Amino acid sequence: MKNIDSHTHVNGQSVYLDDIPLIHGTLFGAAYGSPIAHGIITALELEDALQVPGVVRIFTYKDIPGENQIGGIIPDEPLLAEHHVHFCGMPVAFVVAHTLEAARAAVHKIKMIIDPLPVITDPREAQAKGELIIPPRTFTMGNTTQAWQQCTSVFEGSVDINGQEHLYIETQGAYVVPQEHNALRIHSSTQGPTAVQRTVSKVLGLPMHQLEVVVTRLGGGFGGKEDQANMWAALCALAAWHLKRPVKYALHRMEDMVMTGKRHPYAADFKIGLDASLKIIAYEVTFYQNAGASADLSPAVMARTLFHCTNSYFIPHVKATAYSCRTNLPPNTAFRGFGGPQGMFVIEAAIALAAEKLQLDACSIQKANLIQSGEAFPYGQVVQSEAANCWEKMETLYDTAAMREAVKAFNKSNHQYKKGIAFMPVCFGISFTNTLMNNARALVHVYTDGSVGISTGAIEMGQGVNTKIVQVAARIFSIPTDKIKINPTNTYNIANTSPSAASATADMNGKATLIACTAIAARLKQVAATVFGTTNIIFENEQVLANGESTGWDWKKLVHEAYIQRVSLSEHSHYATPEIHYDINKEKGHPFAYHVFGTAILEVTVDCLRGTYVTDAVKVVHDFGASMNTDIDRGQIEGGIVQGIGWMTMEEVVYDKEGRLRSNALSTYKVPDIYAVPKELLIEALQTRQDNLAIFGSKAVGEPPLMYGIGIWFALRNAISAFSPSANIPFTTPMTPEKVLMALHSKKATGDIHQHAEKASYLGINH
């Protein structure tokens, strides 16, 4: 089935926040963000700004009737700064004017006097100074301290992973319209309507039932609007509540880039030990998450880093510790993969280092350690693994041994150009790691003409969830998809939603829809059973069959009959993912409904004169379960891979030592374009066990494919090593052309090699 939005997207009729017709009298907001990253506010001068023609009012924290607090997990984030500023761009005042131009002009006239305080941008420095968002967490399995003795080789290294700007095409924004009885209608570009509702409720001191949050769709979220849409909705709501006028604020791209958090940068130290058969016996890792100035979703993101720190591998002895470090950057937040990608990069770096020292291809270590069904991850969940199946299918489909030989042959006969190849297995757990969030609701109405309207908590952000929900209802009622309509997500219809995130939106809202539709279908069948004198009633192609025979009744007639008999044609349903549980004190449990697996093989060519490169091919074997919409799912994989490649190669978030974002526009922040797309991108499905916690056995697909992109970094590393085996290639991301060029012409410091040898003998290594 085609994406139900495809036509309106192409002809420009799809409605985003900026397409909502403005009500007469609408005012426009703009936020004034702190120009410096850390300090104490000694004066805030608004007089000049208030003189700008068209300015109506400027709001500060003093105008907040409820709590000046928008922290979701930890209450550590003011909506508007009071006395302290903690990051550059932190909102301090909110200007409201008759025009957007006036609001922005006034923002430039605001002056603030700040006593500066020291700025921390580095997570290791923050950790050393005790600046932690939450206490550290440690996952352990086996006993690493004893396990090093079983290892024939042990290697240590460190990693620096950069962040990533979400760059959703639609920037953040909100439009708030006052309603009667002191209620507010809040249009928000958010993945989490309930999070917006809760935040506004707290800030204004209004009960949640006064707040109608409405979302038609987003022009992309990628995690950036899971929590960080709250601020803009709360600012507009604050102004609308005071002024009794509609207030809109859609951020300028540069405001969005400067004021919002991004994917978390991480630093990490690892130690990996292998035995002679290349089994990874032990792995220790310490993560330093750069959380930014307040918690936002960092604690949850940090948890997923720990969950995925062994990627697709079984390692019997693991000790993984993570610190969430408070720095003077905008609070970093959810981004496709939610901390998992950083955990996976580090284990892949450890394997790459081991392979280099042992003079092997990394793939021989990767393959030897893929997790098998029945084995457990460090957090205790025993897994139903498709890791080896994906890998083997890859080998049979593409003769990967021949591919590797061809790369070697190419590199022998070329000097300027070198190819690199890398495998990237992925294992990603599906469910919010916070068990309580794994529930969803649907409200299904069948109208007397047989048409169907569905509301759920799902947010359509380009990932195609609305299309999948239509498919669910169409299958249960056996009616054409054009009889089914998905309504905008609205907190008046569906309450207490979890955000559309964790790749679980179609699973959870689809299951809720399935429950509601099944209940209505059962009532309709009961009506038919009475009419036709048999309980053997089925729906097929809009027809009602009794005992397998045509009854001459169609769907519409049956619906109408049910209505006449006063049978309910509506259902509100609730779905809570079964089987999952987690004990945070023991760091053990069964947090995920299931895991998604896959393997990619990635090939690059580096121009060793220029440092530039192209991605020749990405070939994927992906565990879809049984995909319910292969076009949408392929779209998710293609987009995820390109986004992953961008993160690993060209997207370089640069903050200076003063905590100012230097890469604050598309001229200084390079994102993938058509030239960055792999020249060949092949996706093969592994039809796997139809996991019954996936909707119709169709496994979640939103986030896992991004992590295939990690392989590009290691393919580039291999190409550089082919040019210069003694090249010094630190584990830092992204691998920009500049870094490639530097690495091509670098040398491992002899001191380094020496030092490593010393360490090696100290650890009793025989390599």
Ligand code: MTE
């Ligand atoms: N695809 C598009 N086109 N736009 C998006 O914003 N977000 C990603 C992924 N794919 C996103 C996307 C992220 S971060 C998640 S968690 C999932 O979609 C959310 O949707 P799902 O749960 O329906 O997969």
Ligand code: HPA
């Ligand atoms: N994934 C994505 N978003 C989340 C999660 C998660 O596991 N937990 C809380 N928000």
Ligand code: MOS
């Ligand atoms: Mo996705 S990072 O879970 O919104």
